[in-house]
Amino acid sequence: MPMKVVVCVKQIxxxxxxxxxxxxxxxxxxxxxxxxxxxxSYGVEMGLQLAEQAGGGEVxxxxxxxxxxxxxxxxxxxxxxxxxxxxSDRALEGTDALGTAKVLAAAxxxxxxxxxxAATESSDGYTGTVPVQIAELLGLPSVTFSxxxxxxxxxxxxxxxxxxxxxxxxxxxPAVVTVTAGVVEPRYPSFKGIMAAKSKPVExxxxxxxxxxxxxxxxxxxxxxxxxxxxxxxxxxxxxxxxDGEGFQQVLAYLxxxxxx
Numbered sequence: 001m002p003m004k005v006v007v008c009v010k011q012i013x014x015x016x017x018x019x020x021x022x023x024x025x026x027x028x029x030x031x032x033x034x035x036x037x038x039x040x041s042y043g044v045e046m047g048l049q050l051a052e053q054a055g056g057g058e059v060x061x062x063x064x065x066x067x068x069x070x071x072x073x074x075x076x077x078x079x080x081x082x083x084x085x086x087x088s089d090r091a092l093e094g095t096d097a098l099g100t101a102k103v104l105a106a107a108x109x110x111x112x113x114x115x116x117x118a119a120t121e122s123s124d125g126y127t128g129t130v131p132v133q134i135a136e137l138l139g140l141p142s143v144t145f146s147x148x149x150x151x152x153x154x155x156x157x158x159x160x161x162x163x164x165x166x167x168x169x170x171x172x173x174p175a176v177v178t179v180t181a182g183v184v185e186p187r188y189p190s191f192k193g194i195m196a197a198k199s200k201p202v203e204x205x206x207x208x209x210x211x212x213x214x215x216x217x218x219x220x221x222x223x224x225x226x227x228x229x230x231x232x233x234x235x236x237x238x239x240x241x242x243x244d245g246e247g248f249q250q251v252l253a254y255l256x257x258x259x260x261x
Contacts, residue, residue: 094219
């Protein structure tokens, strides 16, 4: 049976480039080209594989980004996704995690998917809260930190990563599932895929298109605020242990001092 998968993807400033913070809000400046968050490439690949295993279907991307940015989306489209929904609106500037979840949930409703996939957290925000907030807003079950995902009929079976190993979880579809970096090996876009991505549909929507209240979004509607940013502490020089045959005693003493043993 064909399967419709939505993958939430985030377009972020290139970590290899120069990253800047707005001096007033302390938020990351996103005025240049944005790339696909590497953590989301695992969700895209997982979605493509599940659609293939279902014998058909398609993967639709859902993203929120400024300035009608599609560079990161085109990368995921080149991997094989069929199309994308992009929400881009000046009213969204400064939106917090919950506001982002409201926007993405409204866009996902339009796609009516069988399964929603997302990374456990983004590489530029690290809140780790947006996917479960989306699930709550949509009234769907959610499973986080998935290391293996299998669809069986109208259910999704997940091996959920834990500190002790993994839990086996089964929930009915539709559902929201977040995947870890080890769930699959993302494919590299082929030249053919890159060329095809240029003509794949990207539906661009505004806050008004989604029927959302602008007052609950953006900096004005945000319940989160970055109050200060300080440089990370410089790494201190390590302690050198000269081994005269009893060096392990010093190592053990150090581990006891920091309460590791």
